[in-house]
Amino acid sequence: MFYLECINCNEKYSHLDIVYTCKKCGDLLTVVYNYDELSQKIKFSKWKKRVLSVWRYKELLPIIDESKVVSLGEGGTGLYRCARLEKEIGVKKLYLKNEGENPTGSFKDRGMTVGITKALEYGVKAVVCASTGNTSASLSAYAAKAGIKCIVVIPAGKIAYGKLAQAIVYDAKIIQISGNFDDALKMVFKLSLERGDIYLLNSVNPYRLEGQKTLAFEVVDQLKGLIPDNVIVPVGNAGNISAIWKGFFELKKLNLAEKLPKMFGVQAEGAAPIAKAVKNGEETIKPILNPETIATAIRIGSPVNWKKAINAIKQSNGGAEIVTDAEILEAQRKLAKLEGLFVEPASASSIAGLKKLVENGRISRDETIVCVATGHGLKDPDTPVKLLGGKTVKINVNFEEFKKILEK
Secondary structure: OEEEEEOOOOOEEOOOOOOOEOOOOOOEEEEEEOHHHHHOOOOHHHHOOOOOOHHHHHHHOOOOOHHHOOOOOOOOOOEEEOHHHHHHHOOOEEEEEEHHHOOOOEOHHHHHHHHHHHHHHHOOOEEEEEOOOHHHHHHHHHHHHHOOEEEEEEEOOOOOHHHHHHHHHOOOEEEEEOOOHHHHHHHHHHHHHHOOOEEEOOOOOHHHHHHHOHHHHHHHHHOOOOOOOEEEEEOOOOHHHHHHHHHHHHHHHOOOOOOOOEEEEEEEHHHOHHHHHHHOOOOOOOOOOOOOOOOHHHOOOOOOOHHHHHHHHHHOOOEEEEEOHHHHHHHHHHHHHHHOOOEOHHHHHHHHHHHHHHHOOOOOOOOEEEEEEOEEHHHOOHHHHHHOOOOOOOOOOOHHHHHHHHHO
16 A cells, blocks of 8 residues: 655655645655555566566555556557667767657656546546646646546647647637746636645646656666666756656666666756756755746746756756756757657756766766656757747749759
8 A cells, every 4th residue: 555755844644635734744745655565566577578568567656546547558659779879979879769759749647647537436526737838738638538627727839839739629618818937827826726626637646756767767777777877858837857867766676687787867057956056066946036948848947846846856866957048949959860769858968968068077978877768859840940940941833953952
Protein backbone atom coordinates (compact mmCIF):
# COMPACT_ATOMS: atom_id res chain seq x y z
CA MET A 1 0.00 0.00 0.00
CA PHE A 2 1.03 3.65 -0.19
CA TYR A 3 0.43 6.99 1.49
CA LEU A 4 1.29 10.65 1.01
CA GLU A 5 4.04 12.35 3.02
CA CYS A 6 5.08 15.99 3.29
CA ILE A 7 8.64 16.57 2.03
CA ASN A 8 9.17 19.16 4.76
CA CYS A 9 7.51 18.15 8.04
CA ASN A 10 6.87 14.46 7.19
CA GLU A 11 3.16 14.71 8.00
CA LYS A 12 1.37 11.70 6.52
CA TYR A 13 -1.96 11.52 4.68
CA SER A 14 -4.17 8.63 3.64
CA HIS A 15 -4.49 7.72 -0.02
CA LEU A 16 -8.25 7.94 0.50
CA ASP A 17 -8.14 11.72 0.97
CA ILE A 18 -7.92 14.26 -1.85
CA VAL A 19 -5.03 16.47 -0.79
CA TYR A 20 -2.46 18.34 -2.89
CA THR A 21 -0.19 20.04 -0.34
CA CYS A 22 0.51 19.57 3.36
CA LYS A 23 -2.31 20.89 5.55
CA LYS A 24 0.15 21.41 8.39
CA CYS A 25 2.97 23.39 6.75
CA GLY A 26 1.74 23.93 3.18
CA ASP A 27 4.66 22.17 1.51
CA LEU A 28 4.68 19.57 -1.28
CA LEU A 29 3.68 15.93 -0.88
CA THR A 30 5.25 12.75 -2.22
CA VAL A 31 3.96 9.18 -2.56
CA VAL A 32 5.60 6.61 -0.28
CA TYR A 33 5.29 2.82 -0.68
CA ASN A 34 6.09 -0.15 1.52
CA TYR A 35 9.43 -0.79 -0.18
CA ASP A 36 10.35 -3.78 2.00
CA GLU A 37 7.21 -5.55 0.87
CA LEU A 38 7.64 -4.51 -2.77
CA SER A 39 11.26 -5.66 -2.89
CA GLN A 40 10.02 -9.23 -2.48
CA LYS A 41 7.58 -8.90 -5.38
CA ILE A 42 9.29 -6.75 -8.01
CA LYS A 43 11.87 -8.00 -10.49
CA PHE A 44 12.89 -6.67 -13.90
CA SER A 45 12.39 -10.19 -15.28
CA LYS A 46 8.73 -9.99 -14.28
CA TRP A 47 8.31 -6.55 -15.80
CA LYS A 48 9.94 -7.64 -19.07
CA LYS A 49 7.05 -10.02 -19.75
CA ARG A 50 4.79 -6.99 -20.19
CA VAL A 51 4.65 -4.41 -22.98
CA LEU A 52 7.08 -1.53 -22.50
CA SER A 53 4.79 1.22 -21.23
CA VAL A 54 3.90 3.19 -18.12
CA TRP A 55 1.75 0.32 -16.85
CA ARG A 56 4.54 -2.25 -17.17
CA TYR A 57 5.55 -0.95 -13.73
CA LYS A 58 2.10 -0.99 -12.14
CA GLU A 59 3.37 -2.30 -8.77
CA LEU A 60 5.07 1.08 -8.30
CA LEU A 61 2.05 3.14 -9.28
CA PRO A 62 -0.53 4.44 -6.76
CA ILE A 63 -3.66 2.78 -8.16
CA ILE A 64 -6.03 0.57 -6.18
CA ASP A 65 -8.61 -0.41 -8.83
CA GLU A 66 -6.97 -1.54 -12.08
CA SER A 67 -10.36 -1.69 -13.80
CA LYS A 68 -10.39 2.12 -13.79
CA VAL A 69 -7.09 2.53 -15.66
CA VAL A 70 -7.36 5.06 -18.51
CA SER A 71 -4.64 4.51 -21.09
CA LEU A 72 -3.83 5.66 -24.61
CA GLY A 73 -0.70 3.52 -24.88
CA GLU A 74 1.65 6.00 -23.24
CA GLY A 75 5.29 5.27 -22.47
CA GLY A 76 7.57 2.92 -24.37
CA THR A 77 9.17 5.90 -26.10
CA GLY A 78 12.40 5.48 -28.04
CA LEU A 79 15.85 5.80 -26.51
CA TYR A 80 18.10 6.79 -29.41
CA ARG A 81 21.89 6.55 -29.58
CA CYS A 82 22.99 9.83 -31.13
CA ALA A 83 26.25 8.86 -32.83
CA ARG A 84 26.63 11.93 -35.07
CA LEU A 85 25.70 14.32 -32.28
CA GLU A 86 28.23 12.57 -30.04
CA LYS A 87 31.00 13.55 -32.47
CA GLU A 88 29.63 17.09 -32.75
CA ILE A 89 29.62 17.65 -28.98
CA GLY A 90 32.62 15.45 -28.27
CA VAL A 91 31.16 12.83 -25.94
CA LYS A 92 31.44 9.04 -25.93
CA LYS A 93 27.86 7.83 -25.28
CA LEU A 94 24.83 10.05 -25.79
CA TYR A 95 21.23 8.88 -25.81
CA LEU A 96 18.04 10.85 -26.36
CA LYS A 97 14.81 9.74 -24.67
CA ASN A 98 12.20 11.01 -27.13
CA GLU A 99 9.03 11.73 -25.15
CA GLY A 100 7.45 13.29 -28.20
CA GLU A 101 6.44 9.75 -29.17
CA ASN A 102 3.77 9.67 -26.46
CA PRO A 103 0.10 9.75 -27.61
CA THR A 104 -0.37 13.53 -27.41
CA GLY A 105 3.27 14.27 -28.20
CA SER A 106 4.78 14.98 -24.78
CA PHE A 107 5.93 13.43 -21.49
CA LYS A 108 2.78 14.74 -19.79
CA ASP A 109 0.92 11.62 -20.93
CA ARG A 110 2.89 9.51 -18.44
CA GLY A 111 1.44 11.55 -15.61
CA MET A 112 -2.04 11.95 -17.00
CA THR A 113 -2.73 8.24 -17.40
CA VAL A 114 -2.17 7.89 -13.64
CA GLY A 115 -3.80 11.21 -12.76
CA ILE A 116 -7.02 10.60 -14.67
CA THR A 117 -7.20 7.04 -13.33
CA LYS A 118 -6.90 8.50 -9.83
CA ALA A 119 -9.67 10.98 -10.66
CA LEU A 120 -11.96 8.07 -11.57
CA GLU A 121 -11.07 6.31 -8.32
CA TYR A 122 -12.07 9.44 -6.41
CA GLY A 123 -15.30 9.75 -8.42
CA VAL A 124 -14.86 13.43 -9.30
CA LYS A 125 -17.01 15.20 -11.88
CA ALA A 126 -14.30 17.18 -13.64
CA VAL A 127 -10.55 17.77 -13.92
CA VAL A 128 -8.70 21.08 -14.26
CA CYS A 129 -5.21 22.38 -15.01
CA ALA A 130 -3.25 25.52 -15.76
CA SER A 131 -1.01 25.12 -18.78
CA THR A 132 1.55 26.57 -21.15
CA GLY A 133 0.33 24.00 -23.66
CA ASN A 134 1.38 20.38 -23.23
CA THR A 135 -0.48 19.81 -19.96
CA SER A 136 -3.72 21.09 -21.48
CA ALA A 137 -3.32 18.87 -24.54
CA SER A 138 -2.62 15.78 -22.47
CA LEU A 139 -5.26 16.33 -19.81
CA SER A 140 -7.88 17.06 -22.48
CA ALA A 141 -7.12 13.81 -24.30
CA TYR A 142 -7.22 11.59 -21.22
CA ALA A 143 -10.34 13.29 -19.87
CA ALA A 144 -12.01 12.68 -23.24
CA LYS A 145 -11.00 9.01 -23.09
CA ALA A 146 -12.39 8.76 -19.55
CA GLY A 147 -15.58 10.63 -20.43
CA ILE A 148 -15.26 13.37 -17.80
CA LYS A 149 -15.33 17.16 -18.10
CA CYS A 150 -12.02 18.97 -18.60
CA ILE A 151 -11.22 22.62 -17.83
CA VAL A 152 -7.92 24.22 -18.88
CA VAL A 153 -6.69 27.71 -18.05
CA ILE A 154 -3.98 29.17 -20.27
CA PRO A 155 -2.10 32.48 -20.54
CA ALA A 156 -3.66 34.49 -23.39
CA GLY A 157 -1.53 34.68 -26.52
CA LYS A 158 1.32 32.66 -25.04
CA ILE A 159 0.58 29.11 -26.11
CA ALA A 160 1.86 27.36 -29.22
CA TYR A 161 -0.94 26.60 -31.66
CA GLY A 162 0.12 22.98 -32.04
CA LYS A 163 -0.83 22.49 -28.40
CA LEU A 164 -3.90 24.73 -28.31
CA ALA A 165 -5.35 22.86 -31.29
CA GLN A 166 -5.24 19.63 -29.31
CA ALA A 167 -7.15 21.04 -26.35
CA ILE A 168 -9.73 22.45 -28.77
CA VAL A 169 -10.29 19.22 -30.69
CA TYR A 170 -10.50 17.16 -27.47
CA ASP A 171 -13.39 19.47 -26.50
CA ALA A 172 -11.97 20.91 -23.29
CA LYS A 173 -13.41 24.08 -21.79
CA ILE A 174 -10.60 26.53 -22.50
CA ILE A 175 -10.23 29.73 -20.52
CA GLN A 176 -7.57 32.28 -21.44
CA ILE A 177 -6.48 34.78 -18.81
CA SER A 178 -4.57 38.03 -19.18
CA GLY A 179 -1.82 36.94 -16.77
CA ASN A 180 0.96 34.35 -17.03
CA PHE A 181 1.13 30.64 -16.17
CA ASP A 182 1.76 31.31 -12.48
CA ASP A 183 -1.43 33.38 -12.29
CA ALA A 184 -3.35 30.58 -14.00
CA LEU A 185 -2.02 27.98 -11.56
CA LYS A 186 -3.08 30.06 -8.55
CA MET A 187 -6.61 30.24 -9.97
CA VAL A 188 -7.04 26.53 -10.65
CA PHE A 189 -5.47 25.59 -7.32
CA LYS A 190 -7.95 27.81 -5.49
CA LEU A 191 -10.81 26.34 -7.53
CA SER A 192 -9.82 22.77 -6.68
CA LEU A 193 -9.70 23.60 -2.96
CA GLU A 194 -13.16 25.19 -3.05
CA ARG A 195 -14.68 22.50 -5.29
CA GLY A 196 -13.91 19.00 -4.10
CA ASP A 197 -15.58 17.56 -7.20
CA ILE A 198 -13.00 19.20 -9.51
CA TYR A 199 -9.66 17.39 -9.43
CA LEU A 200 -6.45 19.35 -10.02
CA LEU A 201 -3.91 17.70 -12.31
CA ASN A 202 -0.99 20.07 -12.45
CA SER A 203 2.32 18.71 -11.22
CA VAL A 204 1.59 19.87 -7.67
CA ASN A 205 -0.54 16.72 -7.66
CA PRO A 206 1.85 14.01 -6.35
CA TYR A 207 0.01 11.19 -8.11
CA ARG A 208 0.61 12.70 -11.53
CA LEU A 209 4.35 12.71 -10.93
CA GLU A 210 4.24 8.99 -10.17
CA GLY A 211 3.43 8.31 -13.80
CA GLN A 212 6.28 10.52 -14.95
CA LYS A 213 8.86 8.63 -12.87
CA THR A 214 8.41 5.60 -15.16
CA LEU A 215 10.75 7.29 -17.63
CA ALA A 216 13.60 6.27 -15.32
CA PHE A 217 12.41 2.65 -15.26
CA GLU A 218 12.24 2.55 -19.06
CA VAL A 219 15.72 4.01 -19.50
CA VAL A 220 17.20 1.28 -17.31
CA ASP A 221 15.15 -1.34 -19.17
CA GLN A 222 16.29 -0.02 -22.55
CA LEU A 223 19.93 0.14 -21.46
CA LYS A 224 19.66 -3.50 -20.31
CA GLY A 225 20.15 -2.68 -16.65
CA LEU A 226 22.78 0.03 -17.10
CA ILE A 227 22.32 3.21 -15.06
CA PRO A 228 23.43 6.29 -17.02
CA ASP A 229 26.02 8.55 -15.40
CA ASN A 230 24.05 11.71 -16.17
CA VAL A 231 20.43 12.53 -16.99
CA ILE A 232 19.69 16.00 -18.39
CA VAL A 233 16.14 17.35 -18.21
CA PRO A 234 14.46 20.58 -19.40
CA VAL A 235 12.94 22.33 -16.38
CA GLY A 236 9.77 24.41 -16.33
CA ASN A 237 7.39 23.78 -13.44
CA ALA A 238 10.06 21.32 -12.22
CA GLY A 239 7.94 18.25 -11.60
CA ASN A 240 9.59 16.06 -14.23
CA ILE A 241 13.19 16.17 -13.03
CA SER A 242 12.09 15.33 -9.48
CA ALA A 243 9.84 12.53 -10.74
CA ILE A 244 12.61 10.97 -12.83
CA TRP A 245 15.00 11.17 -9.88
CA LYS A 246 12.39 9.46 -7.67
CA GLY A 247 12.18 6.66 -10.24
CA PHE A 248 15.91 6.00 -10.16
CA PHE A 249 15.97 6.35 -6.36
CA GLU A 250 13.22 3.75 -5.98
CA LEU A 251 15.09 1.28 -8.19
CA LYS A 252 18.11 1.66 -5.91
CA LYS A 253 15.92 1.28 -2.81
CA LEU A 254 14.47 -1.92 -4.25
CA ASN A 255 17.96 -3.27 -5.08
CA LEU A 256 17.23 -3.07 -8.80
CA ALA A 257 20.04 -0.59 -9.44
CA GLU A 258 23.60 -0.51 -8.16
CA LYS A 259 24.11 3.24 -8.45
CA LEU A 260 22.27 6.49 -9.15
CA PRO A 261 22.75 9.02 -11.96
CA LYS A 262 23.52 12.69 -11.58
CA MET A 263 20.52 14.85 -12.45
CA PHE A 264 21.02 18.09 -14.39
CA GLY A 265 18.23 20.60 -14.91
CA VAL A 266 18.31 23.06 -17.81
CA GLN A 267 16.34 26.30 -17.95
CA ALA A 268 16.01 29.07 -20.53
CA GLU A 269 17.78 32.34 -19.73
CA GLY A 270 14.54 34.30 -19.40
CA ALA A 271 12.92 31.77 -17.06
CA ALA A 272 15.65 30.30 -14.88
CA PRO A 273 14.82 30.73 -11.17
CA ILE A 274 15.87 27.18 -10.23
CA ALA A 275 19.08 27.12 -12.26
CA LYS A 276 20.12 30.48 -10.83
CA ALA A 277 19.48 29.29 -7.26
CA VAL A 278 21.49 26.11 -7.81
CA LYS A 279 24.38 27.96 -9.46
CA ASN A 280 24.46 30.53 -6.65
CA GLY A 281 24.25 27.90 -3.91
CA GLU A 282 20.96 29.33 -2.64
CA GLU A 283 18.35 27.30 -0.74
CA THR A 284 15.31 29.05 -2.22
CA ILE A 285 14.41 30.52 -5.59
CA LYS A 286 13.68 34.10 -6.55
CA PRO A 287 10.56 34.02 -8.76
CA ILE A 288 10.65 35.78 -12.12
CA LEU A 289 7.57 37.94 -12.55
CA ASN A 290 7.57 38.10 -16.34
CA PRO A 291 9.38 35.03 -17.72
CA GLU A 292 10.27 35.18 -21.41
CA THR A 293 11.67 32.56 -23.79
CA ILE A 294 10.82 31.02 -27.14
CA ALA A 295 10.69 27.69 -25.29
CA THR A 296 7.09 28.19 -24.21
CA ALA A 297 6.83 24.81 -22.45
CA ILE A 298 9.36 25.96 -19.83
CA ARG A 299 8.35 29.64 -19.68
CA ILE A 300 7.51 29.54 -15.98
CA GLY A 301 8.79 32.08 -13.48
CA SER A 302 7.59 30.57 -10.23
CA PRO A 303 7.78 26.76 -10.56
CA VAL A 304 5.67 25.01 -7.94
CA ASN A 305 8.02 22.03 -7.65
CA TRP A 306 11.20 24.06 -7.22
CA LYS A 307 12.01 22.48 -3.85
CA LYS A 308 11.66 18.93 -5.19
CA ALA A 309 13.84 19.84 -8.18
CA ILE A 310 16.60 21.36 -6.06
CA ASN A 311 16.47 18.32 -3.76
CA ALA A 312 16.84 16.00 -6.76
CA ILE A 313 19.82 17.95 -8.09
CA LYS A 314 21.56 18.10 -4.72
CA GLN A 315 20.84 14.51 -3.68
CA SER A 316 22.20 13.24 -6.99
CA ASN A 317 25.28 15.49 -6.92
CA GLY A 318 24.07 16.96 -10.20
CA GLY A 319 23.72 20.55 -11.28
CA ALA A 320 21.89 23.10 -13.39
CA GLU A 321 22.57 25.09 -16.53
CA ILE A 322 21.11 28.15 -18.20
CA VAL A 323 20.84 28.41 -22.01
CA THR A 324 19.89 31.26 -24.31
CA ASP A 325 17.12 31.14 -26.89
CA ALA A 326 19.78 31.19 -29.62
CA GLU A 327 21.49 28.16 -28.07
CA ILE A 328 18.15 26.34 -27.84
CA LEU A 329 17.38 26.97 -31.52
CA GLU A 330 20.84 25.83 -32.56
CA ALA A 331 20.45 22.62 -30.54
CA GLN A 332 17.03 22.01 -32.09
CA ARG A 333 18.51 22.43 -35.57
CA LYS A 334 21.53 20.22 -34.87
CA LEU A 335 19.42 17.41 -33.39
CA ALA A 336 17.17 17.43 -36.46
CA LYS A 337 19.99 17.76 -38.99
CA LEU A 338 22.32 15.17 -37.46
CA GLU A 339 19.89 12.65 -35.95
CA GLY A 340 16.59 13.13 -37.76
CA LEU A 341 14.82 13.94 -34.49
CA PHE A 342 12.46 16.94 -34.45
CA VAL A 343 11.69 18.21 -30.96
CA GLU A 344 10.07 21.39 -29.68
CA PRO A 345 12.36 24.21 -28.44
CA ALA A 346 11.97 23.36 -24.73
CA SER A 347 13.09 19.79 -25.46
CA ALA A 348 16.20 21.00 -27.26
CA SER A 349 17.29 22.86 -24.13
CA SER A 350 18.62 19.58 -22.73
CA ILE A 351 20.99 19.26 -25.71
CA ALA A 352 21.99 22.93 -25.47
CA GLY A 353 22.62 22.45 -21.75
CA LEU A 354 24.70 19.32 -22.35
CA LYS A 355 27.00 21.20 -24.72
CA LYS A 356 27.73 23.83 -22.06
CA LEU A 357 28.05 21.27 -19.24
CA VAL A 358 30.64 19.34 -21.24
CA GLU A 359 32.54 22.46 -22.25
CA ASN A 360 32.84 23.69 -18.67
CA GLY A 361 33.85 20.26 -17.37
CA ARG A 362 30.72 19.56 -15.32
CA ILE A 363 30.11 16.37 -17.30
CA SER A 364 32.94 14.08 -18.43
CA ARG A 365 33.17 13.32 -22.13
CA ASP A 366 33.63 9.60 -21.35
CA GLU A 367 30.40 9.17 -19.36
CA THR A 368 27.04 7.75 -20.45
CA ILE A 369 24.54 10.57 -20.91
CA VAL A 370 20.78 10.56 -21.40
CA CYS A 371 19.09 13.77 -22.55
CA VAL A 372 15.32 13.95 -22.18
CA ALA A 373 13.37 15.51 -25.05
CA THR A 374 10.01 16.35 -23.53
CA GLY A 375 7.86 17.13 -26.58
CA HIS A 376 7.50 16.68 -30.35
CA GLY A 377 8.59 19.41 -32.75
CA LEU A 378 5.10 19.71 -34.24
CA LYS A 379 3.92 21.03 -30.88
CA ASP A 380 5.42 24.36 -31.93
CA PRO A 381 6.03 24.38 -35.71
CA ASP A 382 5.85 28.17 -36.04
CA THR A 383 9.11 28.81 -34.15
CA PRO A 384 11.52 26.94 -36.46
CA VAL A 385 9.70 28.15 -39.57
CA LYS A 386 9.93 31.75 -38.40
CA LEU A 387 13.40 31.72 -36.86
CA LEU A 388 15.21 28.96 -38.76
CA GLY A 389 13.55 29.44 -42.13
CA GLY A 390 14.95 31.07 -45.24
CA LYS A 391 16.01 27.86 -46.98
CA THR A 392 13.16 27.80 -49.49
CA VAL A 393 14.21 28.73 -53.02
CA LYS A 394 11.60 29.90 -55.53
CA ILE A 395 12.09 29.37 -59.28
CA ASN A 396 10.01 29.35 -62.45
CA VAL A 397 8.80 26.09 -63.94
CA ASN A 398 12.01 25.68 -65.90
CA PHE A 399 14.14 22.53 -65.84
CA GLU A 400 17.43 24.28 -66.72
CA GLU A 401 16.91 26.81 -63.94
CA PHE A 402 16.11 23.90 -61.61
CA LYS A 403 19.44 22.20 -62.44
CA LYS A 404 21.39 25.44 -61.88
CA ILE A 405 19.87 25.81 -58.41
CA LEU A 406 20.97 22.28 -57.50
CA GLU A 407 24.54 23.08 -58.47
CA LYS A 408 24.78 26.02 -56.06
